[in-house]
Amino acid sequence: MNARDLLPGRGDYDLRGPVLRADLLAGLTVGVVALPLALAFGVSSGAGPAAGLVTAVVAGIVAAVFGGSPVQVSGPTGAMAVVLAPIVAAHGASSVALVSVLGGLVVLVAGIARLGRLVGFLPWPVVEGFTLGIACIIFLQQVPAAVGTTAPAGKNPLLAAAGAVGHAVTGGTAAVWTIATVALVAVLMLLLPRLHRGIPASLLAVAVATVVAEVVHAPLPRIGGLPSTLTPTLPSFTLGAVGDLTGAVVAVAALAAIESLLSARVAVTMTRGGPPVGPTRPDRELVGQGLASIASGLFGGMPATGAIARTAVNVRSGARTRLAAVTHALVILAVIYAATALVSRIPLAALAGVLMVTSLRMVPLPTIREVVHASRSSAATFAVTALVTVAADLILAVEIGLLVAAFFALRHLAGAAHARRDPLPGPATPGDEHIAVFGFEGAMFWGASERLLTEIAGTAGDVLVVVLRLSRLHLLDATGARALGEAIEELEARDITVLVKGIRPHHRHLLTATGALGKLRHENHLFTDLDDAVAHARSHVMWATEAARG
Template sequence: MRADLVAGVTVGVVALPLALAFGASAGVGPAAGMVTAVVAGVAAAVFGGSNVQVSGPTGAMAVVLAPIVAAHGTAAIALVSVLAGLIVLVSGLLRLGRVVTLLPWPVVEGFTLGIAAIIALQQIPTAVAISVETGRGTLLTAADAVRRVFMVADLAPTLWTLGTVAVVIVVMFLLPRLHASIPASLIAVAAVTVLAEVLGVPIARIGGLPSSLPLPAFPAADIGTVRDLSGAALAVAALAAIESLLSARVAASMTRVPCQPDRELVGQGLASIVSGIFGGMPATGAIARTAVNVRSGARTRLAAIAHSLVILAVIYLATGPVSRIPLAALAGVLIATSLRMLPVATVRAVFGAGRGAALTFTVTAVVTISLDLVQAIEIGLLVSAVLALWHLARAAAVHREPLPGPARTGDERIALFRLEGAMFFGAADRVFSTIAGRADVDGVDVVILRLSGVGMLDSTGARGLGELIENLESAGKTVLVKGVQNQHRRILDGVGAIDALRHHTHLLDDLDTAVTHARSHLLARTEKELPDGRARPR
C-alpha cells in the first residue's frame, strides 16, 4: 500500500499541470481538465482492465476536441463525452478490445508524431501572446499567429510569454537529467508562477477555478443535437479506445502483467460518461503518466486512485495559487511534452525498417497534422494494406524444377512447375501467365503443377488456376495437379478448377506418382504419333 500511495502522489504531482494544460488546449478550460483527471481517473482505475493504467485528459484528445469546441461550443463537450463513452462501453461489451492489435507499428508511431506536432503548433498563439480565430486548421492558425507578431506595436507581452515558455521547456528537459523522479513540470510551472508574481509580469493567467467539484448533471440533449454530434462522438470514441488500449499494452509490457482489453474499454467508457456528467471532457489512458506510475513502484489500482485524490485535494485546498499560473507556462509544458512524445531513436527505427514502413509512417503523420486524426489512422491502414499486398504479390513465384530421379528419354517434354507464396488477385495472373508462356515455348506435352508450397489461395487465384488448366488442356497438353492442401480444396471445387482436369486421377498427392503418371501419358502420346502404330524403342 505504501508503494502505491507514493506512486499515486508522484503521478498526481506530474498530472496536475498536464490536466490544466490539456483542458486549456482543448478549449474547455483548465477546470474541466482537473475535473476529468479526478472523476475519470477514479472510474477508469476501478473498472478498467489494467492495474496500473492512469487515465485522464490527454494531448491527443485535446487535439480532437479543439475543432469540436470551435464548431459547437464548450457546452457540447459534456454530451460528446457521454456519447463517446457509451460507444466505447458497448465496444468493450462486444469484446472488440483486441482490434487495436491490428494497427501496424508505423501507423501508431506516425499518428503519435502527428499528435505531437499538433500539440506544439496549438501552443504557438499562446506562446507569442496573440489572440487568433478558432475553427481553422492548426497549421494556418499557428502561421497566422507568427505573422501577426510582427504587426504588434508593443512586443513586451510577447517577449514575456516567450521567455516564460522557454524557461519551462529548459527546466523540464534539464531537471530529469539530475534525477528521473523529479516532477520537472510542476517545478517549472511553480518557478515561473512565483517569478511572474514577484516581478509583476503582465501576462495572462489561468484565472478563477472552482473550489469544489461541480454537481453531477446529465447534459441536455435532443434528437437533433445527438445527430449533429454523432460524428464527433464516434471520432472521440475511436481515439479514446485506441489510445487507452495502446497505453494499457505499454503498461503490460512494463509490468509483465497482462491487460484485459475488453474490460479496459468498459472502464474507459464509464470514465468518459462520468466525466461528461460532471462537466469534464472525454478521458483516455495516458501513456506518459502510466509509465511514471509504473516507474514509481505502483502495483495495484490504488496508485491511480491516489493520483486522482491528489488533484481533488488541489481543487478544494489550492485553487487560489493555481489560478495565478501563467497560461504561457502551460503552453511550455505542452510543447516540452510534445517534444518528448516520439524519441528520435523510434523515428530512426521506423526508417530503418524499410521504405514501406517509412512511407506508412510519413503518410500517417502528414495526414494527422493536415487533415483529421481518424482519417489519418484509416489512410495509414490503407497504405499498410496496399504495401502488404504488394509484398505478398512479389513473394508469389513459380519455378520450373527437374524431375526427380534419373533422367529418361522424353523428360524434356514434361514440365514440373512449383508454385509458392500467395496465389491471390494481386499475383495469380502474373504467375499463371508465366506458366502458360513457358509451357508453350518449351514444347511441353505434360505439365505438373506442384501446389504444396502455396500458402494462400483466394477465389481469383482458384479461378485463374482453373482457366490455366483449361487453356493448357485446350492446347493439347495434359495437366497433372499435385499437393492440393485441404484448406484450398474447397475453394478449388467451388470455382470448378478441379473439374477442368481431363480426369479425376490427374489430381495427385505424391510427386513420384505424378511423375510416373506423366511419363505414362507421354509414352502413350508418343506411340500414337509413330507411323503404323509401331512403338518407339525406350
C-alpha cells in the same frame, strides 16, 4: 471467456504494507505531475481548465477501478485535446460532455464485444507516425498562446501557428511577456530533472512562473475561475445534436480505444523485470475507459484515455496496483477543494510551455531512427501517417497509414510468391522433355495470381503434360482460384493435359466453388503424391507418342 473477467475483483488490490506504501507514493508523484497537464490539456482542447481537472479526477478513478491495467493512469491527454479542438470550434464547448458520454458508450460496447485485441493489428510504423504527428500538433497548438495571440477556431494548427508567429513579429509587448514565460517554464522543466530525478519539474516550473507573474504584475492571461465542487449534470441531449456529432463520437471513441490500449501495452513492457503487477486485460481496459468517459461527461469533463506519460511516471515511481492511479486522482481532487484560488492565477502561457516541452518529449528519436532505417516501406508508412495527422485528421491518418502499410505488405507478399519449374523426380526417361512440373510457393491471390499464371499459361514448345504442385501454396483467394481455373482451361484448349498435385484441404472447397477443378480433363487428374502424378504424365506421353506414330 467469462464475463467476470470484465469486472473488478478482490485481486485488484494488495493492501500489505510495502505495496500500499509504494502505491500511495507513486500516486502522489503522478498527481503532482498530472495537475498541470490536466489544466493544460483542458485549455488546449477548448473545453477549459475545469474540464481537464474534472476528467483527471472522475475518469482517473473510474478507469483505475474498472480498467484492465493495474498501473494505467487515465485522464485528459494531448491526443484527445487535438481531436476535441475542432469539435469545440464547430459545435461549442457544451458539446464536449455529450461527445464524452456517447464516445464512452461506443468504447464500452467495444469492450463487451471483446474487441480489445484488435489494437495488435496496428502496424508499428503507423503507431509511431501517429505519435509523432500528435506531438507536432500539440506543439503547434501552443504557439499562439506562447506569442500572446489567439488562434482562429477550427484553423489548421500549422497555419494557425504560422499566422501567430507573423502577428507576433509585428505585434506589441504582449508577445514579450508570453515568450518569456514559456522560456522560463521550458528551461526549468529541462534543467530541474538534472538536479534530481524526483523533482516534479512541470509543477514547480508552473509555480515559479506564476509567482514571478504575480510579483511583477505581468499582463498575462490567467486560467480564471475553477469549480470548487464536483456535481453531476446531464449533458443536453437531442436527436439532432447526436446526428451532428456522429463523426466526432466515432473519432473520439476510436482514439480513446487505440491510445488506451497502446498505453497499457507500453506499461506491460515497462514492468518486465520488476515486481509482478498482474496481467493486463485489453477487453476490460476498454470497458473501464468507456465507463470513465461516460462518468467524465456526466460531470462536465472530457473523454478520457490512458495517458502514456503519466502511466510511465506511475510505473517508474513503483506502482504495483490500481490504488496508485486512484491516489493520483484524489490528489487532484484535493487541489480542486483546497487551492482553486491559487490555481486560477496560473498564466496560460505557463501551461503552453508545459505542453511544448511535453510534446518534444513525446518524440522518441531512437525509435524514429529504427523505423526509418528498418525498410523503405516502414519509413514511407511512418512519414505518410505523421504528415496526414498534422495536415488533416487523426483518424484519417490512421486509416491512410493502414492502407499504405497494407499496400506494402501485399506487394511484399506478391513478390514472395513463386511458380518455378521443378525437375522431374527419379531417373530420366524418354519423353520427359514433354512434361513440365510447376511448383507454387507462397500466395496466389489477386495481387500475384496474374503474374504467376502468365508464366504457366505461356508454356511453349512440345510440352504435352503440365503438373501443378500446390502443396506449398499457403494462401489462395477467390481471384487466385479463378485465375488457376482459367490457366487450366487455356492449357487444355491447347491439348496440354493438366495434372494437379497436393491440394490443401482448406483450398479444395474454394477451387471447387470457383469451377477451377471442373476445368480438368478428368477427375482422376488430381493426385496427392508427386511420383504418382509424374508416373501418370509419363504414361500419357508414351501413349500420345505411340498414337502420333500410328
